[in-house]
Amino acid sequence: MQSAVTRSLLSLLIVVMLAPSGAAADAARAEAAARIRADVEFLADDSLEGREAGTDGYDDAADYVVRRLKEIGAQPANRDGWRQKIRLRSAVRDLDASRFIINSADGAEELRHLDDYIAARSYSRAGFHVEAPVVYVGYGVVAPEDGVDAYQGLDVAGKIVVAFDGAPPGMNTEKRAFYAKGEVKLSYAAERGAAGFVAMPTKAEIARNKWPRVVSGAKAAGMTFFGPNRRPLIAAPDVRAVATLNESGARKLFKGEEIDYDALLAGEDGGKGAPKGFNLRKSATLSGRSFLSDATSANVIGIIRGSDRRLAKEVVLITAHLDHLGVTPGRKPGEDAIYNGAVDNASGVAVMLEAARMMADAGERPKRTVAFVALTAEEKGLLGSQYMTIYSPFTGRRAVADINIDMPVALFPFTDVIAFGAERSTIGATVEIAASEMGVALAADPMPDENFFVRSDHYSFIKAGVPSIFLRLGFSNGGEKALQDFLRDHYHQPSDDATLPIDYDALARFADLNYRIAREIADAPEAPAWNEGDFFGELFSAE
Numbered sequence: 001m002q003s004a005v006t007r008s009l010l011s012l013l014i015v016v017m018l019a020p021s022g023a024a025a026d027a028a029r030a031e032a033a034a035r036i037r038a039d040v041e042f043l044a045d046d047s048l049e050g051r052e053a054g055t056d057g058y059d060d061a062a063d064y065v066v067r068r069l070k071e072i073g074a075q076p077a078n079r080d081g082w083r084q085k086i087r088l089r090s091a092v093r094d095l096d097a098s099r100f101i102i103n104s105a106d107g108a109e110e111l112r113h114l115d116d117y118i119a120a121r122s123y124s125r126a127g128f129h130v131e132a133p134v135v136y137v138g139y140g141v142v143a144p145e146d147g148v149d150a151y152q153g154l155d156v157a158g159k160i161v162v163a164f165d166g167a168p169p170g171m172n173t174e175k176r177a178f179y180a181k182g183e184v185k186l187s188y189a190a191e192r193g194a195a196g197f198v199a200m201p202t203k204a205e206i207a208r209n210k211w212p213r214v215v216s217g218a219k220a221a222g223m224t225f226f227g228p229n230r231r232p233l234i235a236a237p238d239v240r241a242v243a244t245l246n247e248s249g250a251r252k253l254f255k256g257e258e259i260d261y262d263a264l265l266a267g268e269d270g271g272k273g274a275p276k277g278f279n280l281r282k283s284a285t286l287s288g289r290s291f292l293s294d295a296t297s298a299n300v301i302g303i304i305r306g307s308d309r310r311l312a313k314e315v316v317l318i319t320a321h322l323d324h325l326g327v328t329p330g331r332k333p334g335e336d337a338i339y340n341g342a343v344d345n346a347s348g349v350a351v352m353l354e355a356a357r358m359m360a361d362a363g364e365r366p367k368r369t370v371a372f373v374a375l376t377a378e379e380k381g382l383l384g385s386q387y388m389t390i391y392s393p394f395t396g397r398r399a400v401a402d403i404n405i406d407m408p409v410a411l412f413p414f415t416d417v418i419a420f421g422a423e424r425s426t427i428g429a430t431v432e433i434a435a436s437e438m439g440v441a442l443a444a445d446p447m448p449d450e451n452f453f454v455r456s457d458h459y460s461f462i463k464a465g466v467p468s469i470f471l472r473l474g475f476s477n478g479g480e481k482a483l484q485d486f487l488r489d490h491y492h493q494p495s496d497d498a499t500l501p502i503d504y505d506a507l508a509r510f511a512d513l514n515y516r517i518a519r520e521i522a523d524a525p526e527a528p529a530w531n532e533g534d535f536f537g538e539l540f541s542a543e
């Protein structure tokens with residue numbers, strides 16, 4: 001096997017020999033930027049009403065992507081056509097039906113919904129109601145390889161556990177992001193027979209003041225899809241009652257305990273990790289209910305068939321979610337309430353389409369099949385991608401890699417990228433080659449607390465054992481300020497629209513970079529493989 005360095009030198013040489021002259025390259029890049037701009041402006045238009053999964057606006061966006069894929073010369077993934085239809089269940093909290101009552105020797109205290117806590121949505125008609133003793137379990141994480149077991153010595157069967165958000169400090173950032181995920185922590189509680197799970201904020205979260213955003217999202221619909229047993233798929237259904245406390249709610253729950261919330265916070269802070277678990281002197285009553293409705297939405301999938309008979313059975317995916325947050329309910333006249341999602345993720349879909357265009361126009365077809373996928377219901381919890389991994393749309397073919405594009409905050413001319421997942425599989429070497437060909441530097445994750453690695457669709461493919469990557473633009477050359485400003489002022493707000501100063505030339509270069517990575521994977525003799533002993537590879541891969 002050649003080293004990555006030799007291969008990158010070789011490909012550099014090839015690029016130098018084959019690259020079009022400066023002026024021609026500039027013209028091609030300008031054309032790509034114009035196509036991307038047209039796609040973003042269409043998809044982020046008010047007429048699509050924020051492209052929420054299950055709405056007409058989303059379906060219109062999906063029709064547009066089908067049109068564009070046809071124009072580019074892609075083909076439908078199978079006989080069913082371009083769309084993989086998904087039945088979704090939607091749940092909107094009944095804000096009056098939630099209860100969180102703390103029962104102690106001193107009497108009962110009822111917490112105030114939205115001021116102290118938020119009850120989880122329920123996807124079943126009955127809602128939930130649990131009355132049980134409360135056990136504090138640190139971060140609620142079980143990581144034997146790191147000697148971590150938050151449940152050690154505690155019996156939580158039939159009880160309500162309460163845990164800090166996040167995961168113990170000191171772990172590798174992507175691994176920590178895995179352990180911080182709600183579904184993972186719920187699974188540990190479920191394995192031990194817990195009946196309820198309550199999350200509470202860490203010191204870092206309190207400092208970031210996430211609560212107002214959590215509250216504003218509380219009125220929005222949540223979704224899941226109907227799973228293999230024809231029931232709405234949810235993580236850990238036996239953990240029936242789930243809620244999230246804020247600082248004031250947590251303080252009330254731990255009032256009068258030997259170690260109260262402020263003492264827990266003091267221990268949690270400073271990198272020492274959360275204090276050990278213990279039984280509270282209290283029990284709690286937790287209930288909630290949601291208004292339910294069902295809807296249908298579709299992933300859009302176009303393919304370019306591989307030219308090699310054997311390798312064509314393997315599929316390299318380029319994915320980008322097409323859905324966004326719709327329209328704020330109860331909008332007042334004159335108020336901008338449409339979540340256009342220009343950056344998140346019309347720009348990612350446009351980049352995916354440009355990568356498809358490059359693949360189709362490359363002259364020679366790729367050896368492996370390449371699929372271009374606009375995913376639905378990412379904003380509802382990575383649903384479209386998760387559905388694809390359960391119900392494969394590729395008859396007789398299997399996915400071997402996913403390259404995901406989500407929210408490239410291309411508001412500046414980037415010079416470096418962060419390649420999430422790259423160091424976990426042989427895709428890492430491919431990314432190095434492609435980046436060096438384009439003179440783009442690779443940087444380490446500068447914001448590990450954001451857990452970006454587990455927050456977009458590539459993570460569904462990782463969970464299905466498929467080596468995957470997710471590129472974000474780096475902090476150099478103005479990237480840090482651009483990202484921080486975007487997250488503060490526009491992320492998941494109606495102002496994320498096409499009037500933002502999107503750098504379409506940067507998006508064209510980003511499309512080129514993702515295309516090169518996909519192309520290299522599609523033509524390589526071997527399909528991508530997890531690196532020996534990789535945490536996610538060992539956890540999820542079938543071998």
Ligand SMILES: [Zn+2]
Nearest residue numbers: 344379407492
């Ligand atoms: Zn989003």
